[in-house]
Amino acid sequence: MKLAEALIKRADLKKRIAQIESRMAANVKVQEGDEPAEDVYALIDQYDQLMARLEELIIRINKTNHATAFEDGTLADAIAKRDALKAKIRAFRSLYEEASVTHDRYSMKEIRLVRCVNVQELQRKIDKLSKAYRELDTKMQGLNWTVDLL
Helix, strand or coil, rough: CCCCCHHHHHHHHHHHHHHHHHHHHHCCCCHHHHHHHHCCHHHHHHHHHHHHHHHHHHHHHHHHHHCCCCECHHHHHHHHHHHHHHHHHHHHHHHHHHHHHCCCCCCCCCCCCCCCHHHHHHHHHHHHHHHHHHHHHHHHHHHHCCCCCC
C-alpha cells in the first residue's frame, strides 16, 4: 500500500470512529421503558476494533514519514514545516482581518482608531506564506503516491 492510500484510509477511519462515537452517545440513555435504537456494547466493540486499526495505521504512517527522505530532511520534517506555515498563515490572516476592519465615527468626540500595521505588507506576507505552503504540500502529495507504507 502506498503512503497516500494509508492517509486516505486514516481519514476514513477517523470519520467512521466519529460516527460511532455519535451513535454511542445517542444510545447511552433512553427514556424509562424504551429500548435504545442500537446496542451500545456492540458499538463499543466496533469502536475498539476501529481504534486498534487506526492506531496501527498511524504507527505505520509515522514510521514511513520518519524513514522517507524529503529535500534536506525527512517527510516528517516537511510535515512539521507545513504545519508551522499553516499556523503562521492562520495568525497573519486573523491579524489582517482585524486590521482591515474600519470603524465609523458618528461624531468628532468618539475615539479614532488607527492601524498599527501596513495591511498591504501583511497581505503580501500571507500570499508568500500561502505559496510556500501550496508548493510544499504539492511536493509532499506527489511523494506520498510513490512511497510504500512501512
